Amino acid sequence: MALKIVKGSIDRMFDKNLQDLVRGIRNHKEDEAKYISTCIDEIKQELKQDNIAVKANAVCKLTYLQMLGYDVSWAAFNIVEVMSSSKFTYKRIGYLAASQCFHEGTDVIMLTTNQIRKDLSSPNQYDTGVALTGLSCFVTPDLARDLANDIMTLMSHTKPYIRKKAVLIMYKVFLKYPESLRPAFPRLKEKLEDPDPGVQSAAVNVICELARRNPKNYLSLAPLFFKLMTSSTNNWVLIKIIKLFGALTPLEPRLGKKLIEPLTNLIHSTSAMSLLYECVNTVIAVLISLSSGMPNHSASIQLCVQKLRILIEDSDQNLKYLGLLAMSKILKTHPKSVQSHKDLILQCLDDKDESIRLRALDLLYGMVSKKNLMEIVKKLMLHVDKAEGTTYRDELLTKIIDICSQSNYQYITNFEWYISILVELTRLEGTRHGHLIASQMLDVAIRVKAIRAFAVAQMAMLLDNAHLLTGNMQRNGICEVLYAAAWICGEFSEHLEDPNQTLEAMLRPKVATLPGHIQAVYVQNAAKLFATVLRKHEGATDSQAAQETSQLLVERLPLFVQSANLEVQERASCILQLVKYIQKLQQKDVEVAEEVSALFAGELNPVAPKAQKKVPVPEGLDLDAWINEPPSESESEDEKPKAVFAKEETKHSRPRHTEVDEKELARRREARKQEQANNPFYIKSSPSSQKVYQDAPGVEHIPVVQIDLSVPLKVPGMPMSDQYLKLEEERRQKEKAEKKKKEKKKKREKHGKGKKHDSGPESEEDITPAHHVDIVTEEMPENALPSDDDDKDPNDPHKALDIDLDKPLADTEKLPVRTHRSEPLKSPGEDGDVESVPQEPKKRSSKEKKEKKKDKDKDRKVCQLDFSVRRITDSNKNGCYLETKWVVYTHLWAVYDIQGNLQDGSQVVVSVIFENKSDSFLKSMEFNVLDSLNSKLQRPEGAGPHDGLVVPFQLPPGVSNEARFIFSVQSIVMPQKLKGTLTFIVKSEDSSTHEKLDFKLHFTCTSYLITTPCYSDAYAKLLESGDLKSSSLRLEGVNMPFHHLLARICFHHHFSVVERIDSCASMYSRSIQGHHVCLLVKTADQTVSIDAKCDEPSLLGNVLDEIKQTFSQC
């Protein structure tokens, strides 16, 4: 044996360790993949060995390979094995590997519950720490539910190192198991005032994270945080709290008012830039929340803007960036105070750092007004020309369009200018935003009726010069604008100067190289243009020209008929036939223009993008209801075997379907028509739809303004849009001058008054738009539902955490606690009833009547708590998967857990967590158990058999701590109950009372079992050996998925899964005295049958009884 160990460790020396692997990979640069695959083969061999050190080494290497992108999920089970090693070194390796590659879909996770619980309660703080760190990365809803209570206990651990980790991981637990939030919250809140700064910081961290998503539930904590903010010196904590206040103030403006002063003080006093920056941010949030109420905080705004200016002017790019970021927040509510720094922001557009340029662009978005829009856009256009790299240029392009189109084109005074800007933008090479420009062109042309004539002229020009745009043929490239151009020219062709020429431009052979969807629009709109041309010529009785146009189409369209694109082909051949027919009619001198234009009559109205979604569901219509009875699955299964015998019959029945006679068909058709007529939701092809369009309000009433076309469309040597800028300036000058004249006139009439208007900058209202423009609003369905929540993501995990935390805990709310161990500790007096409360209040009432009156409120609180706890234990009896029992006392809660001791087959460890729930100090606790023949409490040497054990700690109010007691057990085949008492002294300010609590400890047989992994070959050997006695168990009506069932057995009864095939699994566990317990679990239709084998029949019988108990409770 010894030789084997030595040999093993020598072999081990020549295994590759992580460093060798890394070195090897570096030495095989050419054939890295091949080298790694041989390494993985070696690792697979190593994982097959029994030596845990070899396995850990292999898992360590796998973790490295995972980082390089290799899937190592196949080794998940081995990782669990390494995690469960008793040595910290290997445990750490295992947990690290698990944290890197486990996730919710990893099925072996369900095997880890007990292991993690064991590690969490390990006496070694680093075992616990490593388990918590690992768990934080792979916690699943099941793990969160099963371990929530254990972690909550750790939040009151004696070591701050554990406390801070436990506090932090609670956030992950809440996310996965939201029900735990309310029961755990009071303790989390306590931790805000933990003496250890690390724990405090962790608690702040968690609550801030929670509050950020659902701030309204945390408003009640504001005073506590306020206190922390004014007292803490830890910048990390301060930053978090200040950020939290930023999220809270929008909900509670009064809080904001209170905050301004301390925050201003911090801004002035702190030397840490990070803190200063967050303070400024929160002051901004406060100001935003106050802006509606009282605008009397100009000093604070000034302070913020001034500090931000300092940041922006700093040479440190990081500060510059953040300054701009914060500036954009002020902008939303106080644009005026930011606009005065326009110079600074425009300067940032020239920065070499792209991030900063983008931020500056964002700011510009909010800074525009009617007055400066043209100027700012001009600057941006200059940057577009200068910009290197398409990404930044594209960003500029989208920003220009965003800036101009924001809030329904609010700031545009001259749409001709905007159209020319759009046209200029089409000259950009290599942009990906052709589609965006195109949709803007369409939007403006459709919605701004006054601009149509101008737009059409520009679009015609674009079509004519299409060759300039076709360089970029990829999707979304600039050629997309041709889509818009063709459509606008076709749809509004009545505005075209020379439709013939445009038609010709649209039918050039080069068009065939454009993407299919654009060609399709070309073809369709060529037809529209054709209609217009016909109309024009017929009006002028110029049949010759009309026929020439038809001829042009007949010649050019065949090119499109041959197109590979179906849409183009279909439209082209349709229109080609139409034109040919018209040509025939023309030759007979028949007037056709009227009929042809009728094809395209009617106006298209813009519809809001969300219109469809907003159509209200009519009353009585249930969209989720089945129209027909859903086919049941079992039915179809039943039918299958029948079909074998019924084949011939079906053959007969088939033709019957087709034989439905004509009369029947006609009758059905009639019925359907009737139904459709009565059904308001059936969309009919109504001939009146055109009429509806024409009747639509607003279309006729919109005044179409004559546009002064004396403006030259192209100025040589100067981009068009600049021309508008000039014109606009001149116009404004003129208007100003006129106003001045008027004012002068007034002045002459009224002396001394009205001087203030003289030279001040023109205000927003002074600027009148160049044209009166009506922007058609997008259509919405009647009685559309107003809703703001369009953008909320229903899958957001934080939604589940929107929980009211101020409500007192309800009786049913509690963390699942382990049950199977034992009955609740019972007080002797009220056998069967739950806890031993009554004794104590009696004593109290006699001794401390006066005090009690004083503390009435406090007492009530205690009683309430106690009451809820009693109910918890009540519900225990009815089932639920509560785990450990609470011993409750007015002063004291206790939870206990029994674990076998691996090293010694005759020992079990009972860990009891005491928690002081009173306002008094608990001390001199003594724990005593009445020994039975079989089980004895291990007492220190020299102590008598009836002496109690002193619990080695005292409990200040609100603190909990864990004590361990070791029992020696002789026979483990039977469950046992031990009676015991706990005595302690309750010390309040002016009195101390001696209290006693009786309880029972329940040693079940499963508490003697220890989760032990077993390999399938060893398992098979074990079963073959024939030494085992068998027994079996049937459970009816178990309604849960199989893996849950297995997880439950693993979890509650310390088994591990050896092998699982479909709905059948073999499981294994070992008692502390080495008895093997094997289970074969099968399930079918809510019935679970368990065949079990064990070398000790009575142990097996008891374990099975306990399993039965577990499942009868659910």
Next chain:
Amino acid sequence: MIKAILIFNNHGKPRLSKFYEHYSEDTEQQIIRETFHLVSKRDENVCNFLEGGMLIDGSDNKLIYRHYATLYFVFCVDSSESELGILDLIQVFVETLDKCFENVCELDLIFHVDKVHNILAEMVMGGMVLETNMNEIITQVDAQNKMEKSEAGIAGAPARAVSAVKNMNLPEMPKNINIGDISIKVPNLPSFK
């Protein structure tokens, strides 16, 4: 919340990757590649914040990074973290590595990625900042290493000897490739605890 922590070198080779949300191995590699691509093309004297890339797509996440000699340290965080705070955290991380490895260089990270993970685990847990005090971090890391050594005990001796022999004839293990400017002073950021 911190969404991911990545360390890679000037050529984009990953030296450590820690994702606090689950991605498949392929996606992880893609994210590393993309992040490297984004970060590496930036000049030295531009800001350390970056928007864009897969990790960030559509959310309020941003990348905060620092470049030390041959290594990039990249943190992807959401809006609940303070940008300047995270920059300091990176500095604390690097200084801690420097203390633990005694003049840390890229080779330390290459050969002892497990140790780097262990150090990181004392600073950030499940995406949340656990500890920012360097001394406290080092104390905990040392205590755990000590425990590991005592566990290895005599049994570990031969393995250590072999590994020492292995390392002896290694021309590529020089300790002197130092990250010279490891202690870059954060301008305008007074030390931050």
